[in-house]
Structure formats: structure tokens, C-alpha cells
Amino acid sequence: MKRPFHRRLPLAATVAGLLLSPIGQAADYLIDTKGSHAFIQFRIQHLGYSWLYGRFNSFDGRFSWDEKQPTASNVEVNIDPASIDSNHVERDNHLRSKDFLDVKQFPTAHFVSTSVAAEAGGGLLLKGKLSLHGVTRDIDIKMHKLGEGADPWGGYRAGFAGTTTLRLKDYGIQRDLGPASQEVELTLSIEGVRQ
Numbered sequence: 363m364k365r366p367f368h369r370r371l372p373l374a375a376t377v378a379g380l381l382l383s384p385i386g387q388a389a390d391y392l393i394d395t396k397g398s399h400a401f402i403q404f405r406i407q408h409l410g411y412s413w414l415y416g417r418f419n420s421f422d423g424r425f426s427w428d429e430k431q432p433t434a435s436n437v438e439v440n441i442d443p444a445s446i447d448s449n450h451v452e453r454d455n456h457l458r459s460k461d462f463l464d465v466k467q468f469p470t471a472h473f474v475s476t477s478v479a480a481e482a483g484g485g486l487l488l489k490g491k492l493s494l495h496g497v498t499r500d501i502d503i504k505m506h507k508l509g510e511g512a513d514p515w516g517g518y519r520a521g522f523a524g525t526t527t528l529r530l531k532d533y534g535i536q537r538d539l540g541p542a543s544q545e546v547e548l549t550l551s552i553e554g555v556r557q
Contacts, residue, residue, distance in 0.1 A: 388426035388434045391520055391554025395422050399521075399553040402441065410542030416448035423473075425554055427520050429510070432486060435478045441471040443494070461537045468496050476500075488524065495533045501526055503550065518556040525549050 393400050403417040423439030444465040446457050458465045475490035486505040491498050503526040510520035526548050530537070 388428035388431070388436075390426050390557045391424060392557055393421075393423045393425065393439070394519070394553045394555050395420075401549075401551045402439075403549045403551075404546050405549075406539075406546040407542040409540050414448060416446060416454075418442065418445050419447050420445035423552075425552070427510075427554075432478050432480045435475075437473070437475040437478075437488065437490065439473045441473075443468065443471050462535055463495060468494075471495075473501075486522075486524075492528075494528075495535055497533045499532055501528070505550075513555075519553055520556070521551075521553040523549070523551050
């Protein structure tokens with residue numbers, strides 16, 4: 363015997379709600395630059411004899427993350443190229459000049475993700491578009507999650523690290539530093555506070 367139609371409505375609504383609701387829901391995080399718990403660092407070979415290391419001191423951004431559904435995640439970061447810091451004032455002024463970053467003409471750099479994919483071994487492949495020195499190109503960043511959980515101040519945090527390599531000429535930086543110095547390696551260490 364079938365139940366009356368009005369008694370079937372709650373069950374139908376429940377099933378429909380389950381089918382239409384997303385499997386996971388990504389949480390939003392603000393990158394913790396205020397507490398200096400995030401870093402964008404770089405290194406490039408100097409004439410093939412040594413590594414020159416540096417970082418960008420000023421940037422901000424946000425990301426969304428869902429452990430159960432990594433593909434629903436996304437990232438956006440803004441970088442101030444003038445904040446470049448290689449621990450050498452004269453060199454940093456040269457890097458800000460027209461020979462390299464030309465920060466007066468191009469005062470911002472921007473990254474926005476286009477996809478996140480889970481990889482074997484627990485890694486993540488973050489794809490996106492990096493705008494730097496007036497040029498926007500697709501890049502891949504190999505990421506892995508460092509951890510997530512409650513912090514001592516009543517908040518909740520998640521942290522990730524990743525690396526990518528950029529060719530200087532791909533971004534219109536034509537200064538020739540020699541065959542060993544055509545690429546710069548970026549290392550990202552990002553900690554976010556859930557909003």
C-alpha cells in the first residue's frame with residue numbers, strides 16, 4: 363500500500379537535498395602575512411658559481427581548501443615586486459630597475475589558480491596564471507600540504523609548501539645573466555587562517 367502523497371514529500375525533499383548538495387565544502391583562508399607565517403622565496407644561480415637567494419617581503423592573498431575535495435580549492439595572491447629583498451641594497455635597487463622587474467611600470471604581480479589536482483603520494487598540482495612584468499603566463503606549482511588544525515588562539519589554520527621554476531625571458535626580462543642563470547626557482551610556504 364502506497365503512502366499518501368503528502369507523507370512522501372519530506373522523504374523526497376531529503377533525497378533531493380542530498381543529491382543536490384556538494385560532496386564537500388571548501389573553507390576560506392586568509393594568508394597569514396600579518397604574523398609573518400608565509401613566505402615567497404627565490405633562488406637563481408650567479409654565473410654558475412653560487413646560488414643567490416632572496417624573497418618578496420610584501421604580499422597578500424587567500425585560498426579555499428577542502429581536504430575531501432581538493433579539486434574545489436583555489437588560490438589568489440598579490441605580490442609587490444618592489445619588496446624584493448636579496449640582502450644587498452644595491453643589487454635590490456638594480457632588480458627593481460628596467461633591467462629586471464621595472465617596478466615603476468609594473469607595480470604588482472598577481473597569481474590566480476585555474477585548477478587543483480591531487481597527485482600520487484599525497485601531492486597537489488596547482489595550475490594557474492602568473493602576471494609578472496606585464497606578461498601573463500600559465501604556470502604549474504607542485505604543492506604538498508604541511509598540515510591543518512586548531513591554533514593556540516582559538517583559530518584554525520592550514521599550511522602548504524610548493525615550488526615552481528620560471529624562465530626570465532618568458533616574462534620579458536631580457537637581461538642576460540649567463541647560461542646558468544636563465545631560470546629562477548620559487549619556493550612558497552603558505553599558512554592561512556580560516557575565516
